[in-house]
Amino acid sequence: MFNASAALFLGWLVGYERYLHGRASGSQVYCLVCTASCALATVFGAGSNVAGSILTGIGFLGAGIIVKSGVSIRGLTTAALVWSSSAMGILIGLGHLEAAAFLALLFIVCAAVIPKLEHRLPAQKALAVEIDYCPGAAPAPEVVRDFLSVHGLSIHAESLSVRYEDGRYRLEFMIVADFRQDERTLISTISMELQRIPRLDRFSIARTTRA
Template structure:
């Protein structure tokens, strides 16, 4: 126990403190990364581990350089570590992806930024700050996600295509009324008409609640006069 206490309280950068802080950084990155991997996010287990350990190593290096080469002054331990804050933005941007009208990965990008900060804290030996920040991060990713979905039901952007029977000029009003009845938000509507077989095609971009029964909605649209075929798909 005294050995562990010695490593925890040690201020100078030694082989023991380097090993301890790097292993702790690996553990923290693995815990957060596992949560992101479980939700099938682009930046998952390995990414968070590498970011956390990389930030820790840079922080250790920032402290080690002025500690070991004190003859070279001025030495600022925060200068090298500060580059992590700006540099990690490139990885965060890579985690953000756009699917049609949907933007995915903002939470993961934020977790990447925070895990880098936690890695710096580990490297600086701020163990209480590391523990508190990790717990808050996990609380935000896990429990706040549950609360958010309960208060604000998730919505998805989908592409609704409706084709009319030959010779029938399909109108948007009955379909719009039905969508509003199911509390479906209409983003855009496009109409396409072919003059050879006199068919009308309607293209809706809709924002739909996850609680809406897709099969029921498609069936009711199909029962509208003049509707021949209904196709509802996720925008990617």
């Protein structure tokens, strides 16, 4: 009974961090995963393959949380934390409450503190760009490369692709940018300058995310 209560509390603790930041899945998911894992580990003990089976099963649950939208992927951190909650439950079920509590603290630090720290460090991020040319206009990747070079930017290796659909060309690529600069200013500058590309019909710029 005590183990189950401890698992419920630690599962909620980790889940609340996700809930607080508006991420996918509510705290109840973490509570259920952690408590159920604890119950199974308590009943079957360490002498069976139950731990591996639990972690594998929760892996499928986590996969359902991950959503890919264009070049962005959401839910990776949440899926990892759901899987990690099952590991906490297993530890509690096997009598390692202190280890589980320490893991819960580390999980919260990883999810809440490390991203804030990384935002203060030098980093390069990617912007996904799509350029649609006017009908009959041929794409000019070299013009785009020259434009980016002038502004200290570059196309991510192997990201450049050309599509032809409905009588017009589309150029797709990733820009590597130094986000120590102000992000909004950088995107605004790129947007203003892209309009000068000859025979351009429309374009879009999107910040890629992996969260």
